[in-house]
Amino acid sequence: MRRGLLLAGLGAAALALPPLLSGRELTVFVLLGLAAMVTVGLSLLMGYAGQVSLGQASFYAIGAYTAGLLAVHGAPTMLGLLAAPVVAAGFAAAVGVPLLRLRGHYLAFATLAMQLILLGVLSQAEWAGGAIGLQGIPYLSIGGLELTEDLGYAYLTVAALALTLLVAHHIIGSRAGRGLRALATSETAAAASGVPVGRYRLAVFALSAAFAGLAGGIYAFFLGYVSPGSFPILLSIGYLVMAVVGGLGTLSGAVVGAAAVTLLVDLLNTVGTQPGMPSYAPSVLSYAVYSVLLVLVVLFLPRGIVPALRDLPPRLLSRGDRA
Amino acid sequence: MSDLLQYVLTGLGVGCAYALVGSGLVAIYRVTRVVNFAQGGLAVLGAMSASTLLAAGLPHGVAELLAVGLAAGAGLLVGLVAIGKPGTSPRSSLVITLGLAVFGYAVAVLLWGDQPRSFPGLPGAVSLAGARVQAHYLLVVAVTVPVFAGLALFFSRTYLGKGLSACASNPYAARIVGINVTRMGLLAFTIGGALGGLAGVLVTPVQQVTFDSDVALVVNGFAAAVLGGLERPGLALAGGLLLGVGQTVVAGYGGAAYQIEVALVLMLAVMIWRSARRPLVEEPAV
Numbered sequence: 001m002r003r004g005l006l007l008a009g010l011g012a013a014a015l016a017l018p019p020l021l022s023g024r025e026l027t028v029f030v031l032l033g034l035a036a037m038v039t040v041g042l043s044l045l046m047g048y049a050g051q052v053s054l055g056q057a058s059f060y061a062i063g064a065y066t067a068g069l070l071a072v073h074g075a076p077t078m079l080g081l082l083a084a085p086v087v088a089a090g091f092a093a094a095v096g097v098p099l100l101r102l103r104g105h106y107l108a109f110a111t112l113a114m115q116l117i118l119l120g121v122l123s124q125a126e127w128a129g130g131a132i133g134l135q136g137i138p139y140l141s142i143g144g145l146e147l148t149e150d151l152g153y154a155y156l157t158v159a160a161l162a163l164t165l166l167v168a169h170h171i172i173g174s175r176a177g178r179g180l181r182a183l184a185t186s187e188t189a190a191a192a193s194g195v196p197v198g199r200y201r202l203a204v205f206a207l208s209a210a211f212a213g214l215a216g217g218i219y220a221f222f223l224g225y226v227s228p229g230s231f232p233i234l235l236s237i238g239y240l241v242m243a244v245v246g247g248l249g250t251l252s253g254a255v256v257g258a259a260a261v262t263l264l265v266d267l268l269n270t271v272g273t274q275p276g277m278p279s280y281a282p283s284v285l286s287y288a289v290y291s292v293l294l295v296l297v298v299l300f301l302p303r304g305i306v307p308a309l310r311d312l313p314p315r316l317l318s319r320g321d322r323a
Numbered sequence: 324m325s326d327l328l329q330y331v332l333t334g335l336g337v338g339c340a341y342a343l344v345g346s347g348l349v350a351i352y353r354v355t356r357v358v359n360f361a362q363g364g365l366a367v368l369g370a371m372s373a374s375t376l377l378a379a380g381l382p383h384g385v386a387e388l389l390a391v392g393l394a395a396g397a398g399l400l401v402g403l404v405a406i407g408k409p410g411t412s413p414r415s416s417l418v419i420t421l422g423l424a425v426f427g428y429a430v431a432v433l434l435w436g437d438q439p440r441s442f443p444g445l446p447g448a449v450s451l452a453g454a455r456v457q458a459h460y461l462l463v464v465a466v467t468v469p470v471f472a473g474l475a476l477f478f479s480r481t482y483l484g485k486g487l488s489a490c491a492s493n494p495y496a497a498r499i500v501g502i503n504v505t506r507m508g509l510l511a512f513t514i515g516g517a518l519g520g521l522a523g524v525l526v527t528p529v530q531q532v533t534f535d536s537d538v539a540l541v542v543n544g545f546a547a548a549v550l551g552g553l554e555r556p557g558l559a560l561a562g563g564l565l566l567g568v569g570q571t572v573v574a575g576y577g578g579a580a581y582q583i584e585v586a587l588v589l590m591l592a593v594m595i596w597r598s599a600r601r602p603l604v605e606e607p608a609v
Contacts, residue, residue, distance in 0.1 A: 052414070052417070052418075054421075098591070098595050099591075099595075101595055101598045101599065102594055102595065102598055103598075104413075104414065104417075105358040105413075105414075105417050106549075106594050106598070108358075108417065109358075109542065109545050109549075109590070109594075110590075110591055110594060112538075112542060113542060113587040113590060113591055114591075116538070116542065116583060116584075116587055117584050117587050117588070120581070120583060120584050121584070124581075233538055234425070237421060237425060240418070240421070241422075244418060280432050280433065280436065280437065283428075283432055283437070284429045284432050284433050285429075287425050287426065287428040287429035287432070288426065288429040290422070290425045291422040291423060291424075291425040291426035291428075291429065292422075292426070293422075294418065294419070294421070294422035294425070295404060295419050295422040295423065295426075298411075298415050298418050298419050298422070299404075299408055299411070299415075299419070302415065
């Protein structure tokens with residue numbers, strides 16, 4: 001009951017906030033929402049299926065390029081947005097068949113290699129604009145309504161994030177979700193109890209890619225420009241930081257982690273671009289935030305912020321009862 | 324024909340650097356089961372410090388040795404953070420070293436800026452059977468071979484090296500006979516740091532280094548190490564040389580744009596092939 005109220009409150013806040021934000025804050029809001037979508041998928045993948053992915057930004061890139069390429073070649077923009085998660089998931093399913101035979105650090109390096117290969121191919125591909133990228137992506141239009149204002153994208157992002165959370169929530173609660181949780185604890189035991197381990201792992205991988213692909217599609221229409229340089233390895237690492245900081249395997253943790261990291265990086269970016277600061281200050285500060293947050297959380301809050309906070313109130317309450 | 328020979332010789336030089344990074348990964352992984360993602364960053368640190376020390380007027384040799392020492396120290400620090408806290412699982416340690424690699428970016432940009440750096444190595448070129456090769460590549464090979472020989476002797480003949488190997492083969496039994504496994508892990512991180520720093524110092528005169536060169540270095544090093552299943556430094560040497568030669572030959576015959584992809588596809592193929600033959604041991608759930 002309290003959770004429902006909290007959710008309704010947060011939803012209302014997410015809907016009420018965008019009109020109050022200025023131009024730059026609105027951009028941060030949209031990027032935060034998109035990062036949260038990717039992080040929800042990654043958190044599901046790492047927390048429930050126990051897989052480390054260091055290449056999550058490649059699915060984001062595939063979504064962005066799918067939407068961008070279709071739109072640039074004159075396809076309806078809505079089709080591009082719908083195709084983005086489908087193509088990303090299809091790519092993940094195809095790549096996942098060989099890759100998901102690997103575990104642990106092998107998979108981590110394999111997904112990293114996947115992203116490096118993708119970036120290499122994209123920056124050589126003339127049909128994708130090469131290293132310069134795709135320019136002149138039109139605005140998204142939904143049923144004749146063209147989204148030309150940032151405000152429209154803010155609401156689109158909120159809707160897409162809500163959809164992502166809803167899908168993820170239902171999967172966690174389903175029979176398949178319980179199978180996944182069993183899989184993360186012990187693959188052997190899960191397989192022995194009849195969980196189709198290989199198929200489930202692949203399905204979560206594809207689903208996390210679909211979330212990232214959808215976010216990438218929105219990103220392409222929002223900025224109107226994508227290039228291989230928009231999707232560095234550091235972006236993938238950033239998603240990992242968000243998922244770990246918020247708490248792996250919790251949906252609210254993914255959103256909290258994405259919000260905390262994005263806002264902190266933005267704040268330090270503002271500090272770093274103040275007059276008098278050296279030109280390298282913003283990048284140094286953002287690298288430092290990623291790394292210090294990640295190391296501190298892994299060492300001292302291994303389950304992440306949200307699970308740690310969730311454990312906190314009962315203890316405080318019980319202390320209150322005794323007094 | 325002399326073209327091919329030139330590519331192969333150059334490739335051996337490049338491959339030695341990958342092999343050094345890879346053997347650092349192996350040295351750490353055998354003892355601690357942690358893949359040190361910051362290994363590439365340590366190479367960059369070694370390279371950058373060498374360039375600063377040389378610019379400060381230190382003679383060649385001294386500056387490079389000091390830089391390798393610095394990288395070893397940094398390796399020890401990485402180890403302290405990654406495995407110093409009791410009960411850190413290897414998966415957490417991997418994520419921590421990833422964080423430290425990003426921290427390395429901050430340090431490198433702060434100290435050395437974001438422009439590529441280099442310093443002069445062994446000047447001149449040598450003709451071998453009609454192929455002209457920069458002399459520095461031969462120096463790289465000439466340094467790497469004794470280092471690997473020394474590593475092999477260290478692991479098999481010295482008391483400390485045998486202790487490391489004991490931790491690698493059975494940490495529990497090693498603890499029972501009185502070996503401090505954590506201290507051995509830190510020693511492994513130090514050795515790994517020195518090997519990474521050496522790779523950076525050796526390769527910089529022929530390939531410029533920027534603060535984010537570490538991803539390419541650590542991925543290539545991992546690719547080299549994977550050939551030996553992350554357990555055997557000798558196979559990491561073979562893997563590194565194979566990768567280096569493969570890349571330069573592909574680049575030489577017109578595929579320069581696809582150099583790194585060749586290494587990555589090869590690494591993926593080897594990993595998947597190995598996992599199909601012999602299921603990779605499942606990490607113990609913690």
